[in-house]
Amino acid sequence: MKKATSRRETSTISFQRLAHFLICLSIVLYALYSGRAFFIPITYGIFFALMLQPVCRRFDDLFSSRILSVLLTLFTASAIVIGVIFFFFNQVQAILTEADDIYAGLQETLYEWAEYGGDRFGLTGEEVETYIDQAITSVSSEPLGIVSTGLSTSGVLLANFSLVMIYTFFFLLYRTAVKNFVLGQLSDDDQTEGLQTLNEVQQVAKSYLGGMGLVMLILGILNSLGLFAIGLDYYLVWGFLAAVLGIIPYIGTVIGGMLPFLFAVATTESLWQPILVIVLYVTVQFIEGNLITPKVLGGSVKINALAAIISVIIGSFFWGIAGIILAIPLLAMIRIILTHIEPLRPVALLMSDDLYEQSEQFVTTFNQSKYRISNIFSGRSSLALTPRKRLAGKVKQQVGDTDTEVIADSKPN
Structure with missing residues (x-):
């Protein structure tokens, strides 16, 4: 009788924990969706601060003022971004001066192609022209529509770029305090593991x-060389535009290849140049997906394709293009955190890029009670980090350092 009562109590506790978890998850998801105007800039601020922290450390070694180091870091990063924007602005402005001629050439070429095909299907010239006018409007507006939609959904980021920079500034300035706060929420046994987790994130x-920058540089060079060999004008802007748009998973590559294809159709009289543009981008995309990105980013992201696609879809639903761009790096950080939480290690493996090779671990290494997610809701396990030794005195001292002491310390923080 006592055992039955105990089981009922355990079941009740499990149900209550699960209900509380689902309620909290629903609240968090609703807050992320409805409060995206707040969360998008602050998330980008955190992400930029993490990326720029090594640069800021270099300036910390040169100057005693952290404020000066942070300002120089932001100035350096902004100069690079502004330089890229200035390059594209000048090139796009030159293309827009020929917009009427490009549109007329695109319309004329498509008329010729469609009339040739229309004769085979018994369509009149008037029907073909009507169809072509509709097709041109749809095809030419689709990539630009995707871009404009993306800019509008991520408009909080673009319109409040200064706000993102402010967040980045303060996260870099107070990074030691934020790190100490996070570690201070952990027990002494978990702080070493927590510090390692933060470093890995x-x-x-x-x-x-660095990896995305290198990938974009390689893609820009390959695309530009290919378009130059094909004989397309403005090969640099088309080549590097596709490389930059590649930061948007899946969608960016399609847009980046469609724009030079339409330009080739509009400005060349032969059929082989537009076809070669398609062949070029398909080939470069194949090389990028199978050689460049796995070699450059594979060792850092370590996310399998299924998890990446799901994260991109979820990111687009919540935050639009801004969420798509952040989806994969954020998922990679979440995977790192999960690997350091014992009950959730199987979930981390489920996201990993070596899931296929390590699939047996679910019935071997992780086939233990402590690795079952249900234990979290039954009260048999906690979300504590994997037990490690207590922090050594030197690390404890580092955790307690002030900003001034950290700058004077030669060790990175």
């Missing part, structure tokens, strides 16, 4: 920034 952000 920052490493992911830094590697993603």
Whole structure:
């Protein structure tokens, strides 16, 4: 009788824990969706601060003032971004001066192609022209529509760029205090593991920034060389525009290839150049997906394709293009955190890029009670970090350092 009562009590506790978890999760998701005007800039601020922290450390070694170091870091990053924007602005402005001629050329070429095909299907010239006018409007507006929609959904980020910079400034300035606050919420046994987790999360952000920059540079060079060989005008802007848009998973590559294809259709009289543009971008995309990105980013992100696609869809639902851009690096950081929480390690493996090779671990290594998620809701396990040794005195001292002491310390923080 006592055992039955105990089981009922355990079941009640489990149900209550699960209900509380679902309620809290619903509140968090609703807050992220309805409060995206607040969360998008602050998330980008955190992400930029993590990425720029190594640069800020370099300036910390040169100057005794952290404020000066942070300002120089933001100035350096802003100069690079403004330089890229200035380059594209000048090139796009030159293309827009020919917009009427480009549109007329696109319309004329498509008329010729459609009339040739229309004769085969018994369509009149008037029907073909009507269809082409509708097709041009749809095809030419689709990539621009996607871009404009993305800019509007992530308009909080773009319109409040100064707010993002302010967040980044203060996160860099108070990074020691924030780190100490996070570690202070953990027990002494968990603080070493917590410090390691924070370092790994920052490493992911830094590697993603450098990796994406290198990937975009390689793609821009490959695209530009290919378009130059094809004989397309403005090959630099088309090549590097596609590389920059590649930061938007899946969608960016399609847009980046569609724009130079339409430009080739509008400005060239031969059919082989537009076809070669398609062949070029498909080839470069294949090389990027199978060689460049796995080699450059594979070691830092370590997210399998299924998890990446799901995260991109969820990110687009909550935050639009801003969420799509952040989805993969944020998921990589979440995976790092989950690997340091014992009951959730199987979930981290479920996101990992070596899921296929390590699938047996679910019935071997993780086939234990402590790794079952249900234990979290039954009260048999906690979300404490994997037990490690207590913090050594030197690390404890580092945790308690003030900003001034950290700047004077030669060790990174």
